[in-house]
Amino acid sequence: MRDVKQIHLGAHFPSMGQHVAAWLHPDAQIDAGQNVSYFMKLAQSAERACFDFVFMADAVATRDGNMDALSRWPQYMAHFEPITLMSATAAVTRHIGLVCTASTSYYEPFNVARLFGSLDHISGGRAGWNVVTTANPSASFNFGREAHYDVEERYARAREFVAVVKGLWDSWDDDAFLRDRVSGRYFHPDAVHRLDHKGQFYTVRGPINLARPPQGYPVIAQAGASEDGMDLGAETGEVIFFSQSRIEGARAFYANVKCRTGKFGRTPDDIKMMAGLNPTVGRTRAEAQDKFEQMQSLVHPDVGRELLSVELGGADLSGLDINEILPEDRVPVTTNVSRSRLKAMAEMARRENLTLKQLYERYAGTRGSYSVVGTPTDIADVMEEWVATEASDGFIIQASYLPGGFDDFATMVVPELQRRGLMRSAYSATTLRGHMGLNRPASRYAR
Numbered sequence: 001m002r003d004v005k006q007i008h009l010g011a012h013f014p015s016m017g018q019h020v021a022a023w024l025h026p027d028a029q030i031d032a033g034q035n036v037s038y039f040m041k042l043a044q045s046a047e048r049a050c051f052d053f054v055f056m057a058d059a060v061a062t063r064d065g066n067m068d069a070l071s072r073w074p075q076y077m078a079h080f081e082p083i084t085l086m087s088a089t090a091a092v093t094r095h096i097g098l099v100c101t102a103s104t105s106y107y108e109p110f111n112v113a114r115l116f117g118s119l120d121h122i123s124g125g126r127a128g129w130n131v132v133t134t135a136n137p138s139a140s141f142n143f144g145r146e147a148h149y150d151v152e153e154r155y156a157r158a159r160e161f162v163a164v165v166k167g168l169w170d171s172w173d174d175d176a177f178l179r180d181r182v183s184g185r186y187f188h189p190d191a192v193h194r195l196d197h198k199g200q201f202y203t204v205r206g207p208i209n210l211a212r213p214p215q216g217y218p219v220i221a222q223a224g225a226s227e228d229g230m231d232l233g234a235e236t237g238e239v240i241f242f243s244q245s246r247i248e249g250a251r252a253f254y255a256n257v258k259c260r261t262g263k264f265g266r267t268p269d270d271i272k273m274m275a276g277l278n279p280t281v282g283r284t285r286a287e288a289q290d291k292f293e294q295m296q297s298l299v300h301p302d303v304g305r306e307l308l309s310v311e312l313g314g315a316d317l318s319g320l321d322i323n324e325i326l327p328e329d330r331v332p333v334t335t336n337v338s339r340s341r342l343k344a345m346a347e348m349a350r351r352e353n354l355t356l357k358q359l360y361e362r363y364a365g366t367r368g369s370y371s372v373v374g375t376p377t378d379i380a381d382v383m384e385e386w387v388a389t390e391a392s393d394g395f396i397i398q399a400s401y402l403p404g405g406f407d408d409f410a411t412m413v414v415p416e417l418q419r420r421g422l423m424r425s426a427y428s429a430t431t432l433r434g435h436m437g438l439n440r441p442a443s444r445y446a447r
């Protein structure tokens, strides 16, 4: 391989696909959210294509809103719990990293440390935890609360939560378990540590009942984009997922997050920035454009309006014609859902004076990420430019529909990236940290 910066790739598999109308595509796997063999095959094809990892997002609630519209948009309505799914996937894959989401607002640190620690052992060092504070406010009603935590508290809890989880992963020194029948000693008594954490939100004694994970800590991924979110990413994230619809925005976000690492005693290289990318691949540009337009034609206007309402942090868009310009008085000033998403969409609407229909069509397949429609060469050119000019270190591939949209990418674009020397053709490492070029953290108790 030439000495050029390698592109990291994650495959995001949101059930039927990233597009709001994915399930209506005639070739989409219609029961994807709960079809285990289908997911295994997707993960195996990502592994054949030498991806760094597969990623499964999550929510701990169904979505509430206009049920009539939601009945046409099944995302998160029938959806496997992802850590369970990743454990099963570990058994049918050998190399690929397994990254999924768990919420710091609605889980306990002890549970999360055990779950991801176990996944790391089960997979031989391939686990990653996407730390989210949970955007969907409905989650609160499933956990004994009458309202979602506000943004500031969510991020303050998340910071403490991650620190506790890491502390628990250090409970046992790497060489703690002797398992020595001759001496009759199973573990070294000095090699186990109580955390004794008493903080603002959590009190956790420890130790955890699990040996230190093979990677030391499973890889920490993060996707916050608000001020608090970027700080959490800079402090704790090793892989940052982000959505930017333009390369200029991506470069600014990349620099912004990497610059923040200094104040947390870290360096920019400690973080790999992974941009969401929604590719539509064709053997010719015309074929790609046809595929793109076929997907767009499947969006029901009620779903489009509902999508905008979610992205605008719960805006009330009822009664509006989809062909009118988004009225300023319907754009919330702030939100407790996702401030960065509200800001991004409101700015796009204002900048380009878009109608509701134009706006939801922009978001239907991308959810604010970059969309590229073209030949394998076109798509590889874009990816190469983004990585060469510090707009990203890699991409989360979010195909509009699955499995076909992903297979197009894996069979047409990946070989082009490999030909250019931008991507591996075989795995050389055995852990997710190895694939991503991330160091294995030493235990805080290491001598």
Ligand SMILES: Cc1cc2nc3c(=O)[nH]c(=O)nc-3n(C[C@H](O)[C@H](O)[C@H](O)COP(=O)(O)O)c2cc1C
Residues within 6 Å of the ligand: 056, 057, 058, 059, 101, 130, 131, 132, 133, 134, 135, 136, 223, 224, 225, 226, 227, 228, 229, 230, 241, 242, 243, 276, 337, 338, 339, 340, 341, 396
């Ligand atoms: C690739 C990607 C994956 C994400 N996965 C999840 C997820 O699984 N669950 C979730 O609640 N939010 C998820 N998010 C949303 C982020 O966690 C976060 O809420 C969002 O980026 C807004 O950040 P902010 O709250 O700091 O404004 C994801 C975002 C991106 C870009």
